[in-house]
Amino acid sequence: MIVGICDDESRIRDILENKVRRLMPQARIVKFSSCDNLLLCSMRLDILLLDIQMPGMDGMQAARQLRKNDSQVQIIFVTGAEEYVYDAFDVDALNYLVKPVDDEKLEAVLRKAEERIQELQADNAGRASITVTNGKVHTRVYLDDIVYAEVFNRKIVIHTTTDDIEYYGKMSELQDMAGESFFRPHRAYLINMKYVERYDSSHIYLEKGQVTMAKQNYKCFVESYMKYSMRGIGE
Template structure:
């Protein structure tokens, strides 16, 4: 498989530097890639690069349209692109969660950090088409994991909240065993897809859909650690 990687930064030297690190990763992993450079958010949008890019290294501080604004536009067209912000500032991290960024790389960026984040991006892309097979309403359904926001335990049933709500028999633990690392347990009653989490508080968890789930006492620290580790 050939991975489509893009670098969007208004500084030519920074684009060249990130490209050299990506090429260093390629020499170690032997993946096939095509690397494209963009000097601005506007160029990226004009060329409709969101249709083909799979992994994007995106600078935040750019003239006119910044990286956060570009990421919001990208998410209108492409939910699977692995967006990696490259920045010198920590203050944009919350906005990164809102656009489901894979990771933040703080400048100066090292080869080790590039290697790690690209390995994660490739693994995410490999599992992007993973599905959960369930029986609901007398039918066997294939539910893409990427579309499942959370699963709620309701006595002898579980309710899977995705594009629709699906009621399935079994235990929450049985479903948990079939899911990937994006899903974490929230107390005894919920499994949540971290890709949809906007904010974690000590008493409730808020999804980017506005839905709120209760966080049981004593669960905040473990849940927050899982969230930070995943992203």
């Protein structure tokens, strides 16, 4: 379990570190003095204790950036400001604690975070996934969550059911990793046939967005989609 603590005050970081070590002695703790340093971190955090009012980028802005690539980190705001509590819902924060932090409340929230992490791990057991890298950030992406991918500004953008993830790579490599449930209707797109709602000779309409169909790929797509649909019926 990796727990991140992000606060611009070293005294607060040390206090929170001591509390977490007492409550979670097996946890690895990583401390950040700014949101910029937090976003540069290459390791994936399980739990994040995050202040809001800090110089430069504030904690709410950082949380929004984190959520673009990580829907599973358990964000717990620890702040002296009460007025941002409703904004916390926008980034799916687990809880919002106001300083000074009550030990019993912190313990209850950390236990809740551990429970949620265990539930997510159980849900994800056995699910096929890939890992994509953007700079120093490594992101696990579950294949059945991918709706489609596209080439945009020389990057691959993976559109999942919850996030959009950008990285530098080759569409052909992603296609090889994705497997037979995916189809490439155009050189700029790769779709997951699970999310196809309808199609015609020029477009495929998905649950989230639409993509262009190259004319020469239409017949092959229809055949592949029929095979995919029949496979689902037989399961």
